[in-house]
Amino acid sequence: MPDTNEYAATFAFVDADSDGRITAQEYADLMHRMGDSCTEEQAQRAIEAMDRDGDGLITLEEFALYMADNGD
Ligand SMILES: [Ca+2]
Ligand SMILES: [Ca+2]
Incomplete structure (x- = not known):
């Protein structure tokens, strides 16, 4: 955790x-x-990459899990 x-x-x-x-x-x-360009589709994909329960929203827990897995 x-x-x-x-x-x-x-x-x-x-x-x-x-x-x-x-x-x-x-x-x-x-x-x-x-200052980055980000389309709605790119944002949606970023959310999907972090979203673990599929509700389309990122909780602190999902965010932390993603960062822990992908951060350095
Ligand atoms: Ca919010
Ligand atoms: Ca979620």
């Missing part, structure tokens, strides 16, 4: 409306804020 606290700050940064879930729209908005 990854340490979710380690990723909580990053998660909160992406979770713009602070409802505890990251949506494809919030992901795309973040990319745009950082």
Whole structure:
């Protein structure tokens, strides 16, 4: 089990409306804020890569699991 606290700050940064879930729209908005182009489809694919229960939303736990698996 990854340490979710380690990723909580990053998660909160992406979770713009602070409802505890990251949506494809919030992901795309973040990319745009950082100056990256991100299509709706790219955002959707990024969400799907992190989404473990298939509800189309990313919880802190799913985010932390993804980061722990893919981070270095
Ligand atoms: Ca949100
Ligand atoms: Ca999910």
